[in-house]
Amino acid sequence: MDLEQINSPADLKKMPVEELPKLAAQIRRFLVESLSKTGGHLASNLGVVELTIALHYLFDSPKDKILWDVGHQAYVHKILTGRRHLFPTLRQYQGLCGFPKMSESVHDCWETGHSSTSLSGAMGMVAARDLKGEDFKVIPVIGDGALTGGMALEALNHIGESKSDMIVVLNDNEMSISPNVGALHNHLARLRINKSYNKMKDEVQHLLKKIPTVGVPFAKTLERIKDSLKYLVVSGVFFETLGFTYLGPVDGHQFPELMEILRLAGKTKGPVLVHVITRKGNGYKPAEDDSVVYHGVGTYKIESGVFKKKGGPPSYPDVFGKTMVRLAEQDDRIVAITPAMLTGSKLDRFNEKFPDRCFDVGIAEQHAVTFAAGMATQGYKPVLTIYSTFLQRGYDQLVHDVCKQNLNVVFAVDRAGFVGEDGETHQGIYDISFMRNQPNIAIMMPKDENELQHMLYTAVQYEDGPIAIRYSKSAGVGVPMDENLKLLPIGKSETVRNGRDAAIIAFGNMVQPALEAAESLQLNGFDVRVVNARFAKPLDTEMLDQLAAERIPVVTVEEAVVAGGFGSAVLEYYQEKEVYDLPVKIMGVPDVYVEHATIAEQRRETGLTAENIADAVNRLILQRNPENMRA
Ligand SMILES: Cc1ncc(C[n+]2csc(CCOP(=O)(O)OP(=O)(O)O)c2C)c(N)n1
Numbered sequence: 001m002d003l004e005q006i007n008s009p010a011d012l013k014k015m016p017v018e019e020l021p022k023l024a025a026q027i028r029r030f031l032v033e034s035l036s037k038t039g040g041h042l043a044s045n046l047g048v049v050e051l052t053i054a055l056h057y058l059f060d061s062p063k064d065k066i067l068w069d070v071g072h073q074a075y076v077h078k079i080l081t082g083r084r085h086l087f088p089t090l091r092q093y094q095g096l097c098g099f100p101k102m103s104e105s106v107h108d109c110w111e112t113g114h115s116s117t118s119l120s121g122a123m124g125m126v127a128a129r130d131l132k133g134e135d136f137k138v139i140p141v142i143g144d145g146a147l148t149g150g151m152a153l154e155a156l157n158h159i160g161e162s163k164s165d166m167i168v169v170l171n172d173n174e175m176s177i178s179p180n181v182g183a184l185h186n187h188l189a190r191l192r193i194n195k196s197y198n199k200m201k202d203e204v205q206h207l208l209k210k211i212p213t214v215g216v217p218f219a220k221t222l223e224r225i226k227d228s229l230k231y232l233v234v235s236g237v238f239f240e241t242l243g244f245t246y247l248g249p250v251d252g253h254q255f256p257e258l259m260e261i262l263r264l265a266g267k268t269k270g271p272v273l274v275h276v277i278t279r280k281g282n283g284y285k286p287a288e289d290d291s292v293v294y295h296g297v298g299t300y301k302i303e304s305g306v307f308k309k310k311g312g313p314p315s316y317p318d319v320f321g322k323t324m325v326r327l328a329e330q331d332d333r334i335v336a337i338t339p340a341m342l343t344g345s346k347l348d349r350f351n352e353k354f355p356d357r358c359f360d361v362g363i364a365e366q367h368a369v370t371f372a373a374g375m376a377t378q379g380y381k382p383v384l385t386i387y388s389t390f391l392q393r394g395y396d397q398l399v400h401d402v403c404k405q406n407l408n409v410v411f412a413v414d415r416a417g418f419v420g421e422d423g424e425t426h427q428g429i430y431d432i433s434f435m436r437n438q439p440n441i442a443i444m445m446p447k448d449e450n451e452l453q454h455m456l457y458t459a460v461q462y463e464d465g466p467i468a469i470r471y472s473k474s475a476g477v478g479v480p481m482d483e484n485l486k487l488l489p490i491g492k493s494e495t496v497r498n499g500r501d502a503a504i505i506a507f508g509n510m511v512q513p514a515l516e517a518a519e520s521l522q523l524n525g526f527d528v529r530v531v532n533a534r535f536a537k538p539l540d541t542e543m544l545d546q547l548a549a550e551r552i553p554v555v556t557v558e559e560a561v562v563a564g565g566f567g568s569a570v571l572e573y574y575q576e577k578e579v580y581d582l583p584v585k586i587m588g589v590p591d592v593y594v595e596h597a598t599i600a601e602q603r604r605e606t607g608l609t610a611e612n613i614a615d616a617v618n619r620l621i622l623q624r625n626p627e628n629m630r631a
């Protein structure tokens with residue numbers, strides 16, 4: 001049998017077990033070829049080929065529930081569950097999603113995209129199963145990176161105590177996106193060293209039994225055990241102490257051992273943790289050599305792994321990373337904090353130059369926010385660089401630990417707005433709404449990459465509490481970069497185009513399309529003002545009062561949800577000032593989840609193009625002055 005004949009786990013189970021290595025090779029070749037044309041998460045998927053085959057070979061999805069933490073490594077699962085033919089549409093408009101998606105297959109029992117949710121979801125399924133007296137396996141597959149996420153540890157705590165039957169598969173490749181970090185990671189390292197853990201465990205259990213039951217003798221004896229066993233010590237007891245049966249470590253690329261340990265896990269009562277050692281990028285040398293670069297890839301040449309170059313202006317994250325280095329050279333108070341997105345946030349250079357002032361805290365956004373708050377209390381200027389979508393994880397910390405205490409934390413909210421191919425789980429479109437309701441925070445967004453450097457400079461000089469700069473992942477507009485950085489007046493907008501028939505107040509990366517809309521309206525004889533809002537909080541109330549005084553109809557536009565966004569702030573202001581007769585139209589993301597596509601397609605889908613803006617302004621003007629209606 002060949003890969004072409006595998007369209008379901010049932011087909012896979014017909015394959016003789018000795019043919020599985022050949023199938024693994026075919027799947028690897030398929031992944032490398034397909035993703036060379038579409039891009040996607042290559043290295044993580046290459047690392048789980050044998051593991052995914054073994055899970056679908058031994059267990060019975062969809063009756064047995066296999067959950068994929070983060071879900072970026074679920075391509076092999078999708079190949080084995082009848083979606084191979086959809087891979088040419090991977091992460092494209094109305095194509096195959098890059099993460100598990102229930103609407104795609106019954107085998108996708110749990111949707112992911114954000115890290116560290118699989119164990120909690122699995123525990124929920126297990127509790128329901130046991131309440132109903134049903135009988136199926138629940139198998140969350142979680143990476144060593146995702147295991148550093150707070151939610152995962154909360155779930156381990158609950159699962160261990162519950163004593164419920166569950167098979168947790170820990171896919172340990174020593175990598176998050178960057179090399180994994182943290183004490184837990186170091187802890188796993190000890191296990192990786194020790195191949196004879198189970199034998200060692202018996203010896204230690206024997207020793208432990210001799211220990212007096214409580215108090216100092218216990219601790220001293222345990223210390224003695226650790227010292228004597230050094231790195232071969234049963235740090236795996238960590239999982240066992242939590243109530244798991246720990247199995248492993250096992251080589252995740254060798255079928256015989258892998259199948260045997262998974263069979264054993266399937267027969268073991270209570271919570272089991274199978275520690276699988278894999279290599280991220282396995283089987284494709286460029287990805288093996290650099291799994292950071294090949295974690296998420298664009299299109300590339302298969303033989304060399306060389307990416308097809310994208311020219312054009314620097315991206316907003318590029319400009320952010322460069323400006324951070326420049327500012328940190330002048331200001332020792334500046335520290336950078338990232339929750340496991342060092343490379344994505346373009347902090348590599350900063351980390352090289354200021355290793356003591358760059359903190360990768362792992363996939364731990366809640367901790368990252370409050371850690372930043374702690375540093376701010378001691379006079380540092382923490383710049384917490386965090387994707388908008390992942391800041392959602394640290395919301396209570398933003399409220400309770402930063403804003404309420406009014407601490408000088410800079411939130412560098414990266415990937416703000418549409419993110420393109422990562423789709424609905426990663427869109428950066430909610431942060432204005434969830435930050436704006438906090439009394440002490442200032443929120444700004446640059447119209448172009450040049451203004452981003454000025455905003456970052458302004459933010460690190462700002463001493464009146466928390467301030468957020470949000471910026472897109474995309475390339476900048478292509479404007480020249482000023483040599484000297486300048487402070488921007490807080491809460492002040494900038495009129496970038498004059499006009500008296502209407503005004504478009506655009507936030508951040510919507511200024512460009514607003515200017516294009518105004519140009520096209522000029523052709524209709526309409527003279528439209530464009531204002532670069534710069535701040536969603538505090539608002540430029542002088543500018544708003546001026547528009548009200550001139551009775552100019554207003555369209556606001558932002559690449560973020562309408563609910564609670566920038567436009568809502570403008571409306572709330574006019575309501576508060578009892579300005580009732582000024583036409584104000586808010587343009588933003590409607591009440592929908594915006595699926596994977598290009599950013600341009602996502603703007604088209606949500607009505608946020610220059611054409612849509614021009615249309616909205618046109619309608620507003622004509623509504624007020626029907627005589628302007630042109631034949
Ligand atoms: C809450 C959250 N924070 C950050 C990310 C970004 N992210 C995606 S994959 C990844 C690393 C995951 O490492 P691991 O779980 O070990 O999986 P591997 O890629 O090694 O297979 C990170 C940090 C995310 N998806 N969710």
Ligand SMILES: CC(=O)[C@@H](O)[C@H](O)COP(=O)(O)O
Binds near residue numbers: 070113296344419473
């Ligand atoms: C799966 C995941 O969450 C990350 O890999 C994310 O896709 C990174 O996004 P960027 O590619 O925008 O850095």
Ligand SMILES: [Mg+2]
Binds near residue numbers: 144174
């Ligand atoms: Mg990993």
